[in-house]
Amino acid sequence: MLALLCVLIAAATVSGVAGRADQDSRAPQVEAAAPELFDHMLEVKALVRDLSRLAGDATKKSEALPLITELQGHIIAAKEMAPPSAEAKPESERPAFVLSFRKAMTELLREVAELELDIIEDRNEQAVERITTTLIQMRDRAHEVFQAD
Numbered sequence: 001m002l003a004l005l006c007v008l009i010a011a012a013t014v015s016g017v018a019g020r021a022d023q024d025s026r027a028p029q030v031e032a033a034a035p036e037l038f039d040h041m042l043e044v045k046a047l048v049r050d051l052s053r054l055a056g057d058a059t060k061k062s063e064a065l066p067l068i069t070e071l072q073g074h075i076i077a078a079k080e081m082a083p084p085s086a087e088a089k090p091e092s093e094r095p096a097f098v099l100s101f102r103k104a105m106t107e108l109l110r111e112v113a114e115l116e117l118d119i120i121e122d123r124n125e126q127a128v129e130r131i132t133t134t135l136i137q138m139r140d141r142a143h144e145v146f147q148a149d
């Protein structure tokens with residue numbers, strides 16, 4: 001009985017290792033495409049929505065702060081990109097347009113840093129106000145300029 005058990009455990013271990021090896025060798029073909037600006041923006045939207053539910057409550061600080069970090073990561077990734085709307089610009093205007101996109105993203109990043117300080121320092125009303133007013137205004141203005149039709 002013990003011998004049978006050992007054989008079964010050994011077989012399970014070997015197949016487990018083989019399974020991982022197979023997955024590794026297939027990895028390059030199934031690798032996900034790098035996120036596009038659009039994907040980062042969708043994450044920004046979801047995180048801002050989740051933060052709007054947490055930012056008003058000082059007891060939710062430990063839930064809110066990791067979301068702030070995630071949000072900052074998406075903004076940092078996005079600001080390195082060129083918006084698809086840049087393609088429609090004449091070549092001579094494109095670098096300035098892409099730079100102005102980076103500037104708007106950096107301003108968003110600064111605002112999110114202020115939001116982080118509000119949350120850390122328990123200015124919860126101000127945190128909610130910053131999300132529902134300032135961030136939404138920044139979004140609307142930026143989308144007017146940078147979103148393709």
Ligand code: HEM
Nearest residue numbers: 037038041042044045083101104105108135139142146147
């Ligand atoms: C709180 C701030 C923001 C939120 C919640 C947000 C949200 C979104 C969402 C949900 C989309 C995709 C869906 C759609 O087309 O409606 C989007 C697209 C886009 N956003 Fe934002 N956004 C924000 C700020 C910004 C800022 C500051 C910029 C520019 C610096 C920007 C530039 C863009 C661009 C260019 C697209 C189109 C991307 C593409 O088609 O690949 N957004 N945004």
